[in-house]
Amino acid sequence: MSDEFLDLERRNFLESVAKGVIGLSTTAFWAKASSLGLLSLVPNEADAQMIPHGAWKRRTIKGAFAWGSNSNFSFGNGSGPSTSSPVHIGANWSHISANTNSALGIKSDGSLWGWGVNPNFQLGDGTNTARSSAIQIGNETNWLSVDAGSYHTVGIRNDGTLWGWGTNIYGAIGISTAVPNQVNAQLDWADIACGTNHTLAIKADGTLWGWGWNAFGIIGDGTSTNKLSPTQIGTLTNWQKISAGYAHSLAIKTDGSLWAWGNNNNGALGDNTTTSKSSPIQIGTPHIWTKISTGQSFSMAIKNDGSLWTWGYNSVGQLGDFTTIDKSIPTQVGTATNWSKIASGYSHSLAIKSNGSLWSWGSNVNGRLGLGDTLDRSSPIQIGVLTNWSHISGGLHFSLALRNDNMLYAMGEINNSISPVAVGALPVWSTMSAGHQHALAIKTDGSLWAWGYNNSGCIGNGMTGGSYSSPIQIGASLTWSKVAAGFRHSAATKSDGSLWVWGENDYGQVGVLYKSPTQVGAQNDWAFISSGSSHTLALKQNGSLWGWGSNGLGQIGNGSADTVPTPWMINAGPWLDCSASASHSLAVKADGTLWTWGYNASGQLGNNGTATSLSPMQIGTLTNWRKVSAGASHSLAVKSDGTIWAWGANSNGQLGDGSTTNRLSPVFLGPNTQWKIVSAGADFSLGLREDGSLWGWGTNTSGQLGHAPITNRSSPVQIGTLTHWDKIFSGTSTGFAITT
Numbered sequence: 001m002s003d004e005f006l007d008l009e010r011r012n013f014l015e016s017v018a019k020g021v022i023g024l025s026t027t028a029f030w031a032k033a034s035s036l037g038l039l040s041l042v043p044n045e046a047d048a049q050m051i052p053h054g055a056w057k058r059r060t061i062k063g064a065f066a067w068g069s070n071s072n073f074s075f076g077n078g079s080g081p082s083t084s085s086p087v088h089i090g091a092n093w094s095h096i097s098a099n100t101n102s103a104l105g106i107k108s109d110g111s112l113w114g115w116g117v118n119p120n121f122q123l124g125d126g127t128n129t130a131r132s133s134a135i136q137i138g139n140e141t142n143w144l145s146v147d148a149g150s151y152h153t154v155g156i157r158n159d160g161t162l163w164g165w166g167t168n169i170y171g172a173i174g175i176s177t178a179v180p181n182q183v184n185a186q187l188d189w190a191d192i193a194c195g196t197n198h199t200l201a202i203k204a205d206g207t208l209w210g211w212g213w214n215a216f217g218i219i220g221d222g223t224s225t226n227k228l229s230p231t232q233i234g235t236l237t238n239w240q241k242i243s244a245g246y247a248h249s250l251a252i253k254t255d256g257s258l259w260a261w262g263n264n265n266n267g268a269l270g271d272n273t274t275t276s277k278s279s280p281i282q283i284g285t286p287h288i289w290t291k292i293s294t295g296q297s298f299s300m301a302i303k304n305d306g307s308l309w310t311w312g313y314n315s316v317g318q319l320g321d322f323t324t325i326d327k328s329i330p331t332q333v334g335t336a337t338n339w340s341k342i343a344s345g346y347s348h349s350l351a352i353k354s355n356g357s358l359w360s361w362g363s364n365v366n367g368r369l370g371l372g373d374t375l376d377r378s379s380p381i382q383i384g385v386l387t388n389w390s391h392i393s394g395g396l397h398f399s400l401a402l403r404n405d406n407m408l409y410a411m412g413e414i415n416n417s418i419s420p421v422a423v424g425a426l427p428v429w430s431t432m433s434a435g436h437q438h439a440l441a442i443k444t445d446g447s448l449w450a451w452g453y454n455n456s457g458c459i460g461n462g463m464t465g466g467s468y469s470s471p472i473q474i475g476a477s478l479t480w481s482k483v484a485a486g487f488r489h490s491a492a493t494k495s496d497g498s499l500w501v502w503g504e505n506d507y508g509q510v511g512v513l514y515k516s517p518t519q520v521g522a523q524n525d526w527a528f529i530s531s532g533s534s535h536t537l538a539l540k541q542n543g544s545l546w547g548w549g550s551n552g553l554g555q556i557g558n559g560s561a562d563t564v565p566t567p568w569m570i571n572a573g574p575w576l577d578c579s580a581s582a583s584h585s586l587a588v589k590a591d592g593t594l595w596t597w598g599y600n601a602s603g604q605l606g607n608n609g610t611a612t613s614l615s616p617m618q619i620g621t622l623t624n625w626r627k628v629s630a631g632a633s634h635s636l637a638v639k640s641d642g643t644i645w646a647w648g649a650n651s652n653g654q655l656g657d658g659s660t661t662n663r664l665s666p667v668f669l670g671p672n673t674q675w676k677i678v679s680a681g682a683d684f685s686l687g688l689r690e691d692g693s694l695w696g697w698g699t700n701t702s703g704q705l706g707h708a709p710i711t712n713r714s715s716p717v718q719i720g721t722l723t724h725w726d727k728i729f730s731g732t733s734t735g736f737a738i739t740t
Contacts, residue, residue: 063091063093063739064736064738065087065736065738066086066736067084067703067706067734067735068083068703068705068735069702069703069734071702074115074731076089076105076116076134084700084706085706085720086735092108093107093108094106094738095145095738096727097147097148097153097531097729098148098731098732099148099732101116101119102114102115102118102123103148103731103734104124104137104146104148104155105134106143106144106145110140110142110143110144110158111139112143112146113135114131115132115134120151120152121167121513122151122165122166123135124137124166125515125516142157143155143157147529148531149172149531149534149536150534151172151533152164152165152172152514152531152534153165153166154536155529156526156527156528156529159524160527161519161523161526162520162521163517163519164514164518166514167513167514168513168514169550170506171564171565171566172548172550173549174520174521174549175565176457176565177501177503177504177510178457178464178503178565179460179462179475179502180460180492180502181501182498183500183501183512184499186203186497186499189204190202190493190497191241191242191493192242192482193244193249194435194490194509195212195249195294196247197486197487198210198486198507198509199211199212199486199489199501200242200244200249201230202239205237206236206240207232207237207239208242209231209233210230210233211227211229211231211509212226212227212509212511214226215263216247216262216263216276216278217276218244218247218248218249218261218262220279221233223278226508228513229508230511233280234280236253238255239254240253240254241291243292243293245262245294245295245297245344246294246295246346248261248297249262252289256290257287257289258270258283258284258289258292260277261279261280263297265297266312266313267327268294268297268312269281269299270329270330274328283330286303291340293343293344295313295348295349296346298311299311299330299344300342300344301330301342302339302341305337306337307332307337308351309332310349312326312328313326315347316363317376317377317378318344318361318362319333320333322378323378333380334379338353338354339353339354340352343392343393343399345362345399345434346395348360348369349380350392350399351392352390356387357385358370358389359380359383360377360383361379361381366412366416366418367411367419368399368411368413369383369412370412370419370420371383371419373418384420388404389401390402393432393433393434393439393485395437395439396437397414398412398414398439399411400414400433401420402431406428406430407422408423408424409423410439414437414439414451423471424471428445429442429443429444431483433484434485435486435488436455436488437455438452438459439471439485442483446477446479446481446495447476447477448460448473448475448492449472450490451472452467453467454467455504456489456503456563457565458486458488458490460502460503461474464562464564464565465562477494479494479496480493480494480495481493486503488504489503489505490502499511504563520566520567523540525540525541525542526540527539528578530580531580532549532550532580532581535549535550535551537585537587539573542572543576544569544574546568547564547580548566549563549565551564553598553612554615555580555581555583555584555585555599557615558615575587575588576592577628579630581598581604582599582632583599584597584598584599584633585616586628587628588626592622592623592626593618594606594622594637595617595618596616597614597615597616597617602633602634602648602662603662604631604633604634604647605619605635606635606664608665620665620666622639624641625638625640627677629678629679630680631649631654631685632681632682632683633648633649633683634648634649634650634655634680635648636679636685637666638676638678642676643669643672643675644668644669644675645669646667646669646685647663647665648662648663649662650714652684653697653698653712653713654683654699655667656687656715657714658714658715669716672716675690679728679730681733681734682732684696684698684699685697686737688725688727693723694706694719694720694728696716696735697713697716697717700712700713701733702733704733704735705717705719705735724739724740725739726738
């Protein structure tokens, strides 16, 4: 049976069901449905149902179809195969949005449904379980629209409220991680440690937890999969101390044994190998360790006899053993046995002796050693002559040291000093932590303060970017007890045992997840949304254009490349339409002008160049643009005269102009002038004409063009012969359409 004939048969069959004139017994009905490929292809309900009197009750309002890749349950039809022809996936659908691995849909009753893989909780059902068939998300029936990004989802309800869920990487959901967010409701967190992109914590019951970046197994759970929320490491309840480095971790148990895991390229684990470990392994057999600290691929520890030991990377003398040779087992630093505290910076080391004297060694870029110069040291050198130091912490190019009179001192990049300089004039500090380029501190009154570079909102004042040369208070709480500063994220605990995190969350290191729809702000005037991979565009009811999320390539359009963690107004407009892709954005104003911004390596901005733009720029002077859709690296638009235009990457024919040549400005896809809607996938395109016919072009490796053979098409080719298509939606390599 040809694809066209099969489509016609399916249409006639479904229309007969809807009209109640199927004229078949139950057995014959299911046999017919099966022969047409309609059986077991419906996410949650059949297209028709038998009622007690034996008559067929009309159920189908809108039929939804899918084609292309189904490798990640993209169709929501169980584990059906990928297909190059549209297959029916259920009735009553009014809207569908798909990303790389999952899809969400709204039914005509306003209910929200999701299916596909779900590692980032992007389905919103409260789990990260893959769903091969559609499941309802919550019980609400007031959903208006939904759009799926790579790791997150956003939706609008018919009351105009905005909702988001999934992983808030780059702030894509629109809920700020640039202010302290409580990780969960538990009040039993006892200790915390921030690595470059991962976080470790110990609970009051002695259990060990980790989350964030997990390359090399630095979380310690036996895998290398990133953890987006706190994950328990084993089942033991005797963990006492932790330290998180760039890519490895150390811990001490209550029995004094030393444990290590993660990256071991330079021997940082201390097990006499350079093999990385994804689970904690004991270092040596003596149970005599009391203090630990991790730097960039090197480690420090103190034994219960006061001796100091170091191992790992030693390029600038950070091990303090008078050499620059790496060590893969703990090596004693000198013969002194009066060391009491240690702290590792990125490539330098700090220590305090039991007499309160302060010592430093290793890299001295920016004067971080506090010795009055910028010369590296390969052995401990005393800083000044004072003997009242109580606490130390090392950052990337700076150091912090606290005296027992509560005076705090800094040296290095953070205050451009090669000797210790007081932070403020008052003795009001109780503890502190040095991150990559920012610092956190708690005063004796329990207030939280931060300063330095505010990359990704790690300062915690709700802003991103910029820097602060002196401490600023974070919030008004006076119950902070511990702080830990990482690369671009921060963590702290309060006196009630609650855990709070903020800053960069690219790998889940902030540990805050939105497993089910969470309202974004309190406003109720949102009208339209479009999600890219990790940024979102939205229109309000007044026509203003807003954006938030990842902005490294200017895709938000606010004139910078800084992450935007909460909705930010791009322009008051009024705007008519917008579309967000992986790294570029498109929009049409109410006056019909076309605007683009973001990444432009393939000419996807359409300005006849390839330079990235951090702000919206008008394309040409025409005022008859109506609809836009952004693909991975190509762009589509429809004018008010019904013509379709395309530009950008074209290696697979996704522009539809009969070639595979990239276009730096909009080109006309003639001669048809009856285009209604366009939808751009990763590197394929779909178009819907006014006569209801459906068309596709571009790559067809997974059958995403909806027809066989599986060959790319560089100009529009009709999908089947049906002419009652109403809406189209493109995933990465899957197409969806809804009939009238």
